[in-house]
Amino acid sequence: MKGRSHRSIVSRVLLMHVLWVFGVYLLIAAGLWWVSTSLIENNLQKQAVQWVAELDTLGTPLYVSKNSTQGSQFEARLQNFPEVAYVRYYNAQGTVLGEYTANKERDVPVVTPEQLEQLASLAGTDRPYLFDDTAADNAYVRLLYPVTIKFMRPDNMFNLDLHDRQQEKIKIIGHIDLGMDLGHYREYLLKLLVIGSVVIGLMILLSLIFGRYMIKKALAPLTDLQEPLARLARGDIDVLVESSGDEEIIAISNALNATISALKQRDRALREMADHDSLTGLVNRACFIQQLDDELLRIAHGNRSSAILFIDLDQFKYVNDTLGHAAGDRLLIQVTALLKARMREQDVISRFGGDEFTILARNVTKASALGIAKTINELMRNFHFLENGQSFNIYCSIGISMIDSDDFHAGDLIAQADIACHQAKRRGRNRLHMHEHADQDRQRMEVDVSWSQLINKALREDSFVLYYQPIIDLSGAGAEFYEVLLRMPGANGELELPSAFLPAAARFGLMLDIDRWVIAHAIEALARLRAAGRDITLSVNLSAQSFEENSVLRHIEDSLRQHNLPAQALILEITEQMAIRHLDRTREFIQSLLDVGCRFALDDFGAGFSSFSNLKNLPVDYIKISQPFIENLATDSVDQAMVKSIIQIARSLGRLTVAEYVQDARTIELLREFGVDYAQGNYIDKAADHPRMEIFQRHASEGRRRAAQG
Template identity: 40%
Template sequence: MTRSRKTTLRLVAVAWPFVLIVLLQTALATFSLQVTSSLRAFVSGESLWSKGQHDALYYLNRYAESGNRSFVARYHQAMAVPLGDRAARLALEADPPDLDAAFRGFVAGGNHPDDIPNVIWLFRYFRWLPVMEACIRDWRTAEGVLMQLLPIGESIDTSRHINENDRRDIIRQLDEINALVTPLTKRFSDRLGEGTRQVQTVLLVSNAVMALVFILLTVWRLNSFLAHRRAIEEQLSHTANHDDLTGLPNRRLFEDRLTRALAEPGSPHALMFIDLDQFKAVNDNGGHAAGDALLRRISHDLDKAIRGVDLLARLGGDEFGIILPNCTPEDALRIGLRLREIAEAIDFVWNGHRYSISASIGVVHLAGLSYTLQEALRAADIACYMAKEKGRNRVHVFETTDAAQTQFTANLNWVQRLHRALEEDSFRLFSQKIATVDGAGAPAEHREILLRLEEDGKLLAPGAFIPAAERFGLMPALDRWVVRHALDIISRRTGAASGTYSINLSGLTLKDDTFLPFLREMLRRSRVPADVLCFEITETSAIENLDDAIAFMNAMRAMGCRFALDDFGVGMSSLTYLKRLPVDYVKIDGSFVRDMLTDKADWMTVEMINQISHLAGRETIAEFVENADILTALRTIGVDYAQGYFLGRPEPFLPDASGTVIPLRRADVA
């Protein structure tokens, strides 16, 4: 108990100066706010007073010149302001002060009711200050001169008409009053302004002194803490705006700088996108460590090659962006060509293997056209894409008149068309038979489910819209549509419980963490057993994200689903990959099967893929089987299954004609 009391006393001894300073600072801040608000209200009232006296003189002059009685009414209205303020001042100078009368007077003077308490407070408690005393003295003096208008106004009120002599006399008096009151009014305004500045200065200095005292008390206690905190904040800020791997600015900082550049209309800025052409091969063959090393190397080389004012950023993966301020089209093209040469000249060796490096570069001139951020990024992306389309390892300058560019831009319309098709269920499911090559085995249904798009009464093949869906990230939505509708149809087909239905999945869906919960829910609703489903993934998409693909496939296999590796032979075909991927079937790409009877290389490729697959314990399916001779050749080689026009063309995938729901066992999807 004694130790606790000593600790508390020690804490109080250390903390009380800080508590006192905080309380004093709070009181001073509150007082400063009150004074500042009062000064603002006082200055506002003075402005209304000055305007009132000026308008009163002006309207009397107008009346004297024109004889129009409407100006007399305006004079009285204007005069009410200084008269109201005068009544308020006299009420406050009375002993004791009449606060209610002062309030009514200031209201008559046009002051806002919320400001009047502040004006009264300032007048009562601070008029002893020299500057305030001088202001009030000038107010009284100017007011005394202004009161000379009252007899003139009264004489005008009692006389409906004035003759020429009266008119000249009134104008002369008004000129004399104006000559006297104008400098007094100005002096009143100047002194009030000076007083306001003095008071604000005093308050500012007082707050600054109090803050300084507080800082001096705290800095010696918190210096190390603040230094540590600043270091963390700087690190977080740098991390938030820079790429961890290369140290370059990231997309967030890049887009912020680009937004600023676009806000300078007419400035000759340029934008550049750079995409490495062989990065995937480096990453796949050498591993992520090789890919990371290449990114660091090319980041360093590109950063050294650009101008000091340029901003190089890593936008993600193997994509880089450069903002080139005040850069002519000729200079931007020259810089782009130099960067292409630098990328091509990189001698990158990893684990004894030398890789050929090149870059596709898109350039956009921002001057002359008004781009939004998204439009500028899209233009640069299109230009970079066109550089790849034209053969890679080149620079393409974005031009609105480029026919190929226009075609690519037109493909963006597919985004809206596909969204509309998803909303309106305009897709149609077809299926194609997959049969055993030797004709043996159970007659269970084995089909690949295919997708078509119906527009204006016509069916469009996947080749028309799948590339756009893949490029613009719509494949996961299409995959879900297919799964949802396929399961609904399978649940109503005879013999579905013993069949096999292959559904294609895109590479993007392999990365979608929400697809597995979605599939579980669809299986639960449809009551289709998971083991009738076989998902086809392409060799390229599987290898591109090998570890993620394996985890994805294992999770679905645990539910009972099977897998087929599609288009095998056109990518980085490898027994190692095949052994690691948990697939049940390997589909031999149809480009080899179609011409295998006339092309010995194709025959050998089919035979090799079949042997590799069987060594890995996988069954094989040959695509594009278009005649009996090909089927016989496949039987000779030992391929397990065949698919193609000879065995059956794609046909609409529909429930049984009876429309009855086929009872299926509940899928185990826990």
């Protein structure tokens, strides 16, 4: 918790040590005080008994003489003993005969009749005295003693037996009231306790100093762990914890070192996963671009050149569609091995996406780069892919872009090599093409660079615009449902359609940034609309790059959690071609979001009809029928048959269907007749910069009217 201070273990142990010692001292002092007071009282009682025997003798003149000056004899005697607080002599009737008081201001208690009766009963016994414990404030010990005389009975004078006490008669002639002062002893005891406390305090201080030293020494290995733990908390795992000290500290150090080792292994594995393609083990697109950026910096500071080779397999789609994705994966692994065998250790080979590879050939001339490309073409020409007893010739097209200055960014150079690869494809299979800045590709490159600049500006200035096109429930019911579409301000301020700028975004590696922007703003808009009380669902398109990045999955989950939205209010769309091309990864990504609660739609379904059978392997909720089957549905019987087949298959798999690009009322009627669940298109409503609720209100009203008409 911020702002809260924490004590160290050393100070905590020392505080406990101090409290323990102080508590023990208080207990000892209290015990000594109680025991000492008890001993003093017992001792004073014994002294009082001894004193009354002497006082009995000293006070004899008071009982045999009526001279008042007789008391000066015992007063002179008692003045030398400060423990005697007072002495008072009484006659048998309780009249004071003489007294001595050490402190004239102190009140001396008076003997009560009850006490006289008690003393009369004690006379002649072994303990002929009475201790009074009712003295005020326990300031002194009070002893009452009867003064007696013994004489023989007159009738036994002639039969005297010295051992027969019954022949004696005891007569009380007076009483002695003696007070022994406790203050003198208590003062002395308090003085001793103060001196003892000082001595004990010094001993405690020395104990604390020595204890602090010993505790710090004993806990030094533990306190030494603070720095490595702080570094670990900051994310620095390049730490080694020294194992020293006691057995427990060594155990903690070993556990920390084991944890650090595990974290390092995890980081290496995560970096490997983040930087490498899981299938081929080659570096992925993001890592390749980073290495290309580093190469640009090296070239900017040195007189040398390198090259990028963009490789696209010509027959991959045929193998993938004919033999299945497992065979396609094995083909990619074999091509990877072939490329690794040809390139040098210093070069970087990347699986850029799907069946595309890129190579960063370091420190090569233009002629060397062409030589490398020709060698790869030759290797692929001689390569035969064997599967299920069949042999396939796999060719590749290669585009080359030289890196000999820092005039271009990494994205520019990759786009150049990509364009050169397309030029090679147009000239036939297993060809290569070197990008030349002077050829016609330069114009296209300049256009793409211009688009990339506008895209970066829109991302930087947050100037993209979201449009919303309604998707209506053809049954006449249903809540608000929109597809989110993207628009970008052009060079002259007009809004551009995605078809204008997304190809350049894909070539320059900007699709992931665009996807993140759209996801964040669509979820924000969804939260705002639902907070206003609208039961609304939004459908958002994702690019292939998002399916290669786990961070997009986390971004979606975090955004939904941040806005406290139900995940089922968000539908994510992916095109059929992209889904089939990356089937395993797509299925894994879709399932992860389905587990969160999101729903999925397969867009442009039917464009890849050869992969129809793969639909059952994709856990999507909606199938969006492709435009070519819908735009001429009203007049084309083949399209009608295809749409019916798609609906039948979708229903058997428990999927809902959406017809896109609806352009007229007849198409709506046919779609409703065929059993399509949803429809969207310009006939229903064009995309707008805000979700228009009145479209759904009007559609619901029309549905009620149709139901009333039967």
